[in-house]
Amino acid sequence: xxxxxxxxxxxxxxxxxxxxxxxxxxxxxxxxxxxxxxxxxxxxxxxxxxxxxxxxxxxxxxxxxxxxxxxxxxxxxxxxxxxxxxxxxxxxxxxxxxxxxxxxxxxxxxxxxxxxxxxxxxxxxxxxxxxxxxxxxxxxxxxxxxxxxxxxxxxxxxxxxxxxxxxxxxxx
Numbered sequence: 500x501x502x503x504x505x506x507x508x509x510x511x512x513x514x515x516x517x518x519x520x521x522x523x524x525x526x527x528x529x530x531x532x533x534x535x536x537x538x539x540x541x542x543x544x545x546x547x548x549x550x551x552x553x554x555x556x557x558x559x560x561x562x563x564x565x566x567x568x569x570x571x572x573x574x575x576x577x578x579x580x581x582x583x584x585x586x587x588x589x590x591x592x593x594x595x596x597x598x599x600x601x602x603x604x605x606x607x608x609x610x611x612x613x614x615x616x617x618x619x620x621x622x623x624x625x626x627x628x629x630x631x632x633x634x635x636x637x638x639x640x641x642x643x644x645x646x647x648x649x650x651x652x653x654x655x656x657x658x659x660x661x662x663x664x665x666x667x668x669x670x671x
Contacts, residue, residue, distance in 0.1 A: 532575050538565045541586055545599060548579040554592070559600030562588060619670035620649055628665045637661045 532551055536544065541564050549556035552575045564586050570578050579597075583590055589602045632640050637656045641663050644654050652667030 530575050531572050532570065532578050533572060534568045534570045534578060536569075537567050539568070540564075541566045541582065544568065544582060545579065548575045548582070549597060551575040552579075552597075553595070555596045557596060557598045559598070559604060561601040561604065562586075562599055616670055620651070620668055623668040623670055625651060625666050626669055629662055630665065631660065631662045633661075637663050 530552060532548070534544070534547075542558055542562060544566055545558065545562070546556060566582055566585060568578075568582060570581075573581075579590065583599060587602055588599055589605050591598045591605065637658065641654045641656045644663065644665060648654065648665075648667050649670075652665070654666075655664045656662070657664065
C-alpha cells in the first residue's frame with residue numbers, strides 16, 4: 500500500500516491512499532506504508548494508520564497537535580508507534596481495537612487497576628474449595644498450588660481421602 504499526501508493552498512493536508520492492486524503485491528509488503536506529510540493533524544494521520552491496519556481506533560481527548568513525517572516502507576504499527584512517541588502518546592491494543600492517549604493517562608489507569616486489585620485482595624471474603632485428587636498424590640498437588648496463593652490463602656491436605664482444601668480470595 501502506498502500513501503501519498505498533497506498540500507493544498509490553504510495549508511490543509513489531504514490524504515490519498517493509492518492501492519497497488521494491479522501489480523503483484525508481495526505478502527511482506529502488506530501493511531507497510533509510505534508517508535510524507537508536513538504539519539498534518541495527528542488525529543488524521545492515526546486514522547490513516549488504523550485504516551491500513553484494519554483496526555478500530557479510539558482517540559483520547561488529549562490526542563492533538565501537528566506532526567511532520569517522512570517514512571518509507573515501514574510497517575503501519577511501527578509508524579504509528581513512532582508518531583505517537585513524538586507527541587508523548589501511547590497506544591494499547593486489545594484485539595482489533597487500538598486506544599490512544601497520553602502516556603500519563605495510561606499510567607493513571609494502571610495505578611488505579613493495581614490499587615483496585617490490592618483492595619480486592621485485602622477485603623474479599625475467603626472462599627474454600629475442596630478438591631478430590633485422582634491419579635496423583637494430594638501432597639504433590641498441594642506443593643504445586645502453594646506458590647499461586649495470595650497472602651491470605653492456604654492449602655491443606657487430607658491424606659485419608661487424597662483431597663486438598665484450598666482457602667483463598669477470588670479477585671479477577
